[in-house]
Amino acid sequence: MPVELTGKVALITGGSNGIGAASARRLASLGVRVVVADVDVDQGKLVADEIGGVFVRCDVTQPAESVEAVAVAVRSFGGLDLAFLNAGIGTGCSLGDDFDVEVYRRAMAINLDGVVYGVAAALPAVRAAGGQIIATASMAGLMPMPGDPVYGANKAAVVGLVRSLAGAYPDIRVNALCPAFADTDIITPLRSTLQDIGMPILPVSTVVDTFMSIVEGSGTGEAWFVQSGRPSEPFGFRNPPGPRNPDGSRIDAARKDPVSIALEEN
Template sequence: MTATETLRRGQTDGAALAGKVAIVTGGASGLGRAMALALAEAGARVVVADLDARGGRDVADLVGGAFRACDVSDLEANRALVDFAQEQYGGVDIALLNAGVTTGCGVGDDFDPARYRRAMGANLDGVVYGTHAVLPALRSRGGGAIVATSSLAGLAAVALDPLYAANKHAVVGLARSLGPALAPDNVRFNAVCPGFAESRIIDPLRDMLSEQGLPVIPAQVVADTVLRIVTGDGAGECWFVQAGREPEPFRFRTVPGPGKPAAV
């Protein structure tokens, strides 16, 4: 059975997301492509968003969806993306805010303000702007799901790319904070935190990963995890995806409360 036939069968077999409309940013390749495929197989109609028009249209054609060019670091572009999805399919139920890039610089002599702003714009602003833009559409449908792509770099220190770690930690903090804040509106906000997964981001690291014997996580594993998050009932969770382990929500330690005043 071809990939297209599999998608069509998923759309007609009473799949979990039948009738739902989803947006996937960074959907032209890697994790975003796999997410778009997984959503379509589960029955959703998918709007693929990316700056890579050729790749994005190819994925949209594959899933029987629609493509919209979008720079997620621009607030108005995010609003236009949501408007486009509503015009195409009548609403939005799911937003996978996945677009992201590596930083490519540090904070020392190699600091590059343009690279820094590009990474923060895609990795953090894209999540904030995307959430702001899609919330009215989700609320109008009685709720929905937002999943932001963070990283294991959002859960641990990463000396190799501290600025990337910074914006991914910010996405984790946003998910943990917005989860309970948006739950009363029946909008579930969660994050997925993959390790080294198959995507363009790891291209500069492939030789190093091979030399160190570090496995690359298939994009489909990350996409399947996102599908579990979307179809679940959690909010404010940050699911780790690590090679050789079953994905699950990361268990954060509780912050210590205030201590007792010192005795006089």
């Protein structure tokens, strides 16, 4: 049965372009009231006006700006059902002789810190609504990324964050969207190389289809991959080592935090 989204409220960071803008349009077409948050003010206002939403300038590297973006959603529409923490950049940052600390810190600040700050800002409102948080990670968070190891580290951290948050906050849903190379500005420096080696480039609409599968689904703590040639689904983290009792039986660490486990054992 289709999920009824009419009247729900969504906040999208990185909402001015690419996956964020396309997701804003898709949600708005289904009756969702959308707050577009971005540092690209001109384009962000165009998207917000187009969909009948609200724009707020938001630099995700600044915690106070994520707090304000959530406040705008609550003031404008009365609450927040979905926080789509989508803002991100490529890095092109190697760890060799050309390692650039400033490039590294900027990538970490946007791709990882921005998600952390966004979660911290959105949690109260999303929990009040019994809603959900979706963070854009990447296939680079699920497999090695030799061409951009810092980006791979950023996105793997987002996947780990999402999986842990799902256990910490069982009253909401928290998931990650993990696309391969999609047709957005982030691949501009790589586009010719990708085309030369025959690497498929995903249409943005395909990524948004998977985003909507997450929105309308029921799972939590999942990392949905989007890849050419196969249906999207949650990546299977099969048989992770995990904590075990001395007899070898598994401890459900996703359900119990270490303090609770210790209290039960004492």
